[in-house]
Amino acid sequence: MSAITDTSPAPSAAVITEPLPDLQLQLLIQLLDEDPRSSLPLTLTHPGGLLHGDVIGHEQWKAEWARSLRQVEGEGANLLAEFPETVDQGVRELRADEDAETRRLPRWIHLRDVTLVVGSMNPVSLPLWRGRLADVSGWALGRPQ
Template sequence: MSATAAASPAPSAAMITEPLPDLQLQLLIQLLDEDPRSSLPLTLTHPGGLLHGDAIGHEQWKAEWARSLRQVEGEGADLIAEFPETVDQGVRELHAHEDARTARLPRWIHLRDVTLVVGSMAAVSLPLWRGRLSDVSGWALGRPQ
């Protein structure tokens, strides 16, 4: 064995890395999460194109998503309608060991009344949208005119 191999540090544990979201945007989303009735018009750039709509907090998005799921008909419709709350419960259980000091900043952004513009294609309208904050490469208050 060479001296170099013997002196090299032991391999560290594998780390999962992801792009860092904009801190100001995270704090803005955190403020929206504090008041479930609040919203703010935003325009975002992300890998899929330009997106604009009203940014809303997680609880408001979850309520509107659950309302849209209740409109689904057929077997299993009741189960699907409860899905947003089931997911949140699972996340709460996973993070039960975290306290307020170590709680993370938001990692997701939620928009309502969304318009997605991709290249030369016609704009697409969506009632709700959820995206990863780390995928947002730029943002501005307001919507395009």
């Protein structure tokens, strides 16, 4: 009996793969990121159902998220107010080694005044929503009427 030995070199690092986001949607979000006051009505399809609201840039979403966290009461509330900026700082540090091409296009989409429609359930309203662009399977400008 003979044993087969694997002599191939071990991979130097794990490779993470994910579905590719829609390039046009990424570019639209990148454009919205240039003006923090801009927004655009958008309808998305994703694994959770149909979602519509105003797409906003990351900085605007972060400011509104921080504002909502400041309204939380109780112990630790002060820590929550700083959380959005703390997260961004951590992401910047992790991405410091990535090349400019990898960092340029957004990977997340942010919406305000959101309605989530799932099957025959009643629609759910949310003040803010953040989702991974790679999970968006379709989109259209505007909201359903």
